[in-house]
Each structure stands twice: as C-alpha cells, then as structure tokens.
Amino acid sequence: SQKIEQNSEALNIQEGKTATLTCNYTNYSPAYLQWYRQDPGRGPVFLLLIRENEKEKRKERLKVTFDTTLKQSLFHITASQPADSATYLCALTNTGNQFYFGTGTSLTVIP
Amino acid sequence: EAQVTQNPRYLITVTGKKLTVTCSQNMNHEYMSWYRQDPGLGLRQIYYSMNVEVTDKGDVPEGYKVSRKEKRNFPLILESPSPNQTSLYFCASSLYPGGAQVNEQYFGPGTRLTVT
Numbered sequence: 424s425q426k427i428e429q430n431s432e433a434l435n436i437q438e439g440k441t442a443t444l445t446c447n448y449t450n451y452s453p454a455y456l457q458w459y460r461q462d463p464g465r466g467p468v469f470l471l472l473i474r475e476n477e478k479e480k481r482k483e484r485l486k487v488t489f490d491t492t493l494k495q496s497l498f499h500i501t502a503s504q505p506a507d508s509a510t511y512l513c514a515l516t517n518t519g520n521q522f523y524f525g526t527g528t529s530l531t532v533i534p
Numbered sequence: 535e536a537q538v539t540q541n542p543r544y545l546i547t548v549t550g551k552k553l554t555v556t557c558s559q560n561m562n563h564e565y566m567s568w569y570r571q572d573p574g575l576g577l578r579q580i581y582y583s584m585n586v587e588v589t590d591k592g593d594v595p596e597g598y599k600v601s602r603k604e605k606r607n608f609p610l611i612l613e614s615p616s617p618n619q620t621s622l623y624f625c626a627s628s629l630y631p632g633g634a635q636v637n638e639q640y641f642g643p644g645t646r647l648t649v650t
Contacts, residue, residue: 466641526576
C-alpha cells in the first residue's frame, strides 16, 4: 500500500532562515503533489500544487520541488517568519479522485 | 464568502447511536470528500464524490456511509458508531481535482467526534 513519510515530526528554525520540509513516498506514482498548511484546530489550507512533469514551482516565499526518480518532494519557505509556524501536509493523487496525505511536519519559527 | 461548512463542530455520542455530520459548500464544486484525521496517521480519505449521485470509497470507508443527492451537500453517516471512530473529521470540496485543470481542495473547519 502507499506510504508517505514527512520528515521529523517537528522542525524548529530561526526567523529569517529557510525551512525545508520533506515528503517521501513509496509504492505510488502520483501525477500531482500538493502542499497544505494546517493551523491548530482548523482545516488544511492549500498552498502549492506541482505536476509530475514539473521540477519546481514557486509562489512568493514558497518553493516546491518534485523528483519522481527519488520519489520525493521538498517544500521550502525562505525568509521564514513566526507566522509561518504551523503543520505542513503533503498530499498525493494520481487520478485526482483519491488523495493520500502525509502525517505532516510541525514547523516552529523562533523569533 | 466561499466556504465549506460542517455541522456539528463537536459531538459526543454513545456506541451504536446513529449520527449524521453535514457538509455543505457554496462554490458549485463538482468534487467533495470526507477525511478523518488521527494522531500519527494523518488525514485519511473515507469517501469521495465526483458529482451528484456518484460516490466512491476512499482508503478507510468501513463503518461510514455517504450520499450526494445535491451538488452542494455531502453528509457523512455513521449508522452504528464505535469508539474507534472517535476522530477529527474534515469535509473538502474542489472544482475539479484531476486532469488538465487540477484544483486545490477547500476544507471545512472540522468536526470533532467522540464515541463512548
């Protein structure tokens, strides 16, 4: 069955640094990979989507890479701010019907 | 305001007592889905619907039912809830989640269910 792993449960970084979150997957070949942000007690909020034929996507301070050979996506937040503190989820889908989410990485940006 | 609403937000019930969690979206989205979120397991898909009267099982459908009689509504039904269904439930919708026009999912605020 599909397995999606996100790097260490918690990641702490200093304000202004770049946060790098990892999403690794096995037994699956997703056509699309999405990243969501989830704040405590709230539903996930969409951030970025990348297709299997795209290597990199950017949006403001966010950057996502997708390596289908390594079966890995990296999510970068540059010039991180305390307001970026949240849990970040990766989600994979092939057909756009069924979605598989990672367990999430909790990011804390320390002022 | 474009949104996905869920009711109730919190529910405590007893084993075996049928319950329904409602989900409604006002964005005219084709696709709707239910997830449960448990510590250490992440979000897992229960059921999804590509359109009215079209529903399919996700990864963890056992013990749940859904219906899609109207485009905007997608209720989740637990006919005989058990303690292992205690969880945080999210409904989501999307204009079109796959193909050339992939779109993001919009999530509701969540329903915290406790079955004793």
